[in-house]
Amino acid sequence: MTAENRLDPKVLRTAGVLMAGVLAVVFDTTIVGVALHSLAADLHATVATIQWVTTAYLLALGITVPLSTWAMARFGGKRVWMFxxxxxxxxxxxxxxxxxxxxxxxxxxxQGIGGGLMLPVMTTLIVRAAGGRLLGRTTALVALPALLGPILGPLLGGLILTHLSWRWMFWVNVPFCVAGLWLAARLLDRDDDTAARPRLDVAGLAMLAPGIAATILGLSEATTGGFLRPGALIPLITGVVLVAGFAGYALRRADPLVDVRLFAHRPTASASSVLFFSGFTLYGAVLLLPLFYQQVRGASALGAGLALVPQGVGALLSRPLAGSLTDRLGARSITVAGFLVVGAATVPFASADAHTNTWTLAAWLLLRGIGLGAVTVPVMAVAYLGLDRAEVAHASVLIRVAQQIGGSFGTAVLAVVLANAFTDGDPAAAFQRSFWWATAFAGVAALLALALPGRPAVQPPDRSPVPSATVRARP
Known part of the structure; x- marks a missing residue:
């Protein structure tokens, strides 16, 4: 492998340091979901009350994501990461x-306040370290935690609930966090691009943060009673109005909290829309698959987690290849193929029941995971094409918000579909109908992926090295 096709050791070092800490966040986001009933029993709370253990975390996560651009410009990436x-x-x-x-x-x-800052900061620091080169392989590193979390989180949660107290769901974060702090202090380069020391856009934050939070709250409420209930509809309308108001406000400012003008940049805009629907495909299935194994096939929480391991293995197998192919062929063809594989591998679950062969389902989950890995990497890579150093942080926020709201929206839609299908009294038929919807989402995402740029996400070999102040790649 030539030097031009090899990742800079600085990129690998930065990714390794950040990965140690961010794994705590991505596991924690999914691990708690399998424990809600146990928490309700142990803490003598209703299920409705204990549901806020998840909802409050997601709200805090969404509120603090937009702060990352200002915080990095004001204090530097290393300080914000460690904080x-x-x-x-x-x-x-x-x-x-x-x-x-x-x-x-x-x-x-x-936890949500810390996690909301960590996720976009991690992406920004790794992409900046890459200097605009080999974005496919670079984002393969960024995507690793996102692929591992929804797959291994339920498994780890099932193990803890089976053998330990629920409190260990949070204690397992401690070694990740301590190791992450120690490694960051010793190995992470200090970001000194803070000479401008920008002021916080308070007015923009007052619109965007509650707008994201209200949208996520409305979608969360929709999972239990549908979109037309006042508890879901009012927050959704409020959130959309606030986010739209922020967009209009940001377009008139020279230095907005989040630069929505990047949506005029085709790679970032198309990647954000595809990531929105990839949230449907990934996180919507995170709702359906464990419940399918538990309610239709009679598995325990641990058994359901084990059943999903093949999907995680598939995602890990395809991730490095997807990164290399993205750098060689571009994002469009890889992403479309990935979504088609995800859709095809979901179809067998639309006819599965309690008697379907376990190993057959495991093989389809392995293939589904390969498709998911092929989707996540190229879409994240293309989002940063043609951006300078300052714009990278803004793009990280935009794609993170698109993915988060898309995941919440997809989960809400599939939860409503599943709840309505259960009125027939046949759990297997209800899940089969829901899996057809999940398949349709993958098809829609494949169509949207046709809008992605088709050129490779690489730095052209005849260009001079990128100056340290920019991260510029030719779209």
């Missing part, structure tokens, strides 16, 4: 020591 990791550690310790549901919810809010 957010320390906050997440504090929230994990508080959650593990919770004596009742309100205390646990408060701890989860602190």
């Amino acid at each position: 957010s990791l320390a906050v997440f550690l504090a929230g994990s310790l508080a959650s593990s020591a919770a004596w009742n549901a309100p205390a646990l919810i408060a701890g989860r809010v602190v």
Whole structure:
């Protein structure tokens, strides 16, 4: 492999340091979902109350994501990363020591504040370290936690609930956080691009943060009672109005909190739309698959987690190849093929029931995971094509918000579909209908992926090295 086709050691070092800390966040996001009933019983709370353990975390996560652009410009990436990791550690310790549901919810809010900063900061620092080169292989590193979390999180949660106290769901974060802080202090380069010291756009934050939070809240409420209930509809309308208001406001500012003008840049705009629907495909299935194994096939929480391991293995197998092919062939063809594979591998679940062969389903999950890995990497890579150093942080926020809201929306839609299908009294038929919807989402995403740029996401070999102040790639 020539030097031009080899990742810079600085990129690998930066990714390794950041991965140690961010794994705590991606596992925590999914691991708690399998424990809600156990938490309700142990803390003597209703299921409706304990649901806020997840909802409050997601709201705090969504509110703090937009702050990452200002925080990095004001304090530098290394400081923001270590601060957010320390906050997440504090929230994990508080959650593990919770004596009742309100205390646990408060701890989860602190976790969400730290996690909301960590995720876009990680992406920005790795892409900047790459200097605009080999974006496919670079984002293969970025995508690793996103692929591992929804797959291994339920498995880890099932193991803890089977053999340990629920408090260990939060204690397992501690070694990740401590290792991440130690490695960042020693190995992460200091980001000194903070001479401008921008002021916080308070007006923009007052519109965007509650707008994202209200949208996520409305989608969360829709999972239990549909989109037309006031508890879901009012927050959704409020959120859309606030986000739209922020967009109009940001277009008139020279230095907005988040630069929505990047949506006029085709690679970023098309990648954001595809990531929105990839949230349907990935996180919507995270709702359906464990429930299918538990309610139709009679598996325990641990058994359902084990059943999903082949999907995780498939995603890990395809991730490095997807990165290399993206750099050689471009994002469009790889992403379209990935979504078609995901859709095809979901179809067998639309006819599966309690008697379907276990190994047959495992083989389809392996193939589905290969498709998911082929989707996530190229779409994230193309989002950064043609952006300068300052724009990378804004793009990280835009694609993170698109993915988060898309995941919440997809989960809500499939939850409503599943709930309505259950009125027939046949669990297997209800899940089969829901899996057809999941297949349709993959098809829609494949059509949207045709809008992605077709050129390789690489730095042309005849260009001079990118100056340290920019991360410019030719679209």
